[in-house]
Amino acid sequence: MNEFIISEAQTEKAVLVALITQTQDERKTNEYLDELAFLAETAGAEVVCRFTQKVPAANSITYVGKGKLQELKEYVTDNDIGMVIFDDELSAHQLRNIEAELQVMILDRTSLILDIFAKRAESANSKTQVELAQYKYMLPRLTRLWTHLERQRGGVGMRGPGETQLETDRRIILNRMALLKEQLSDIDKQKATQRKNRGGMIRVALVGYTNVGKSTLMNLLTKSEVFAEDKLFATLDTTVRKMVINNLPFLLTDTVGFIRKLPTDLVESFKSTLDEVREADLLLHVVDISHVGFEEQIAVVENTLNDIGGGGKPCILVFNKIDAYTYVEKEADDLTPLTKENTTLNELKKTWMAKLNDNCIFISAREKENIEELKVLLYDRVKELHVQRFPYNDFLFQVYDEDGDIN
Secondary structure, three states: OOOOOOOOOOOOEEEEEEEEOOOOOHHHHHHHHHHHHHHHHHHOOEEEEEEEEEOOOOEOOOEOOHHHHHHHHHHHHHOOOOEEEEOOOOOHHHHHHHHHHHOOEEEEHHHHHHHHHHHHOOOHHHHHHHHHHHHHHHHHHHHHHHOOOOOOOOOOOOOOHHHHHHHHHHHHHHHHHHHHHHHHHHHHHHHHHHHHHOOOOOEEEEEEEOOOOHHHHHHHHHOOOOOOOOOOOOOOOOEEEEEEEOOEEEEEEEOOOEOOOOOHHHHHHOHHHHHHHHOOOEEEEEEEOOOOOHHHHHHHHHHHHHHOOOOOOOEEEEEEOHHHOOOOOOOOOOOOOOOHHHOOHHHHHOOHHHHHHHHEEEOEOOOOEOHHHHHHHHHHHHHHHHHHHOOOOOHHHOOEOOOOOEO
């Protein structure tokens, strides 16, 4: 089904392509390419080269200009490259034209993310969600799958085999999508029932950019065994665990990580997963403070939360990976402006973060640094929320199972 899946049997050599435009400067393009390279490596590809082009906007026919496309073709041919990955989502027209010119597998950021999601999906829920997103991506691009078949002109009864096959595939995909939507609708109802049964407990959701350490923190706080790995989208399945601090029980949820240019179809398909975020009482927004673009990552997560209706909730910024934070020390007479690269962590804490007061905390989940302080902060916030919501409910006498359902 998935025509863009990367083979695990043999590592493909890949080339990355991105544009420097009026809305995306060179620094941001390079940062996006770093992330795209991480995505490619997570999917199992070996990145050997990067190509960028400075243009006002993407070429509607071939994404890059003719000269750059020819340069790409020569490099691909001379270096036995099996795959070219573009940092933006390509249209069916662009895909067809680029593929015809380069004669290798062409992926864009969306298809690459879908490939990773397909490999990472474990539960029936996440597999169904990913499959639906794949079909949504594939449907408008079906025409390029049948360009090798002959097309004939004519009236009724005179259609060529390519067109007949295309119509058949489109109908099969639409029927399959309808079935998947029904399955997800049933899953949504089941999840809603489960969340209703947990109504007597405050719900806290871990959110954040992908690979910031949410699952590691989840394991540390709840002593669970959520899969965690130094790769993008290490886990897709939402995990809910009961946590107790000083006899105060609440539910902690680990959710799928966000990313720049997250495919719209994925957001829609993962509705049941994101409902856990929408219905949470408190968000722990985990941030990788060691990442040079952590502030932009914060913005990406906040924008995504607003898009799914999860914005405006009480939130604590948890700045993780302080053990990996590095900076270049400035000389005493150095007049270079302060940037993330030459600012100490203590100096950084005195900037806009100082205004957050108790709405932020700095930790290292890997080194277990400041975890007890985080638990104290969590206890205070959860207790405050519980008293507000259930002023006459003695939560200490409720009995719950490990998934937070009332026994």
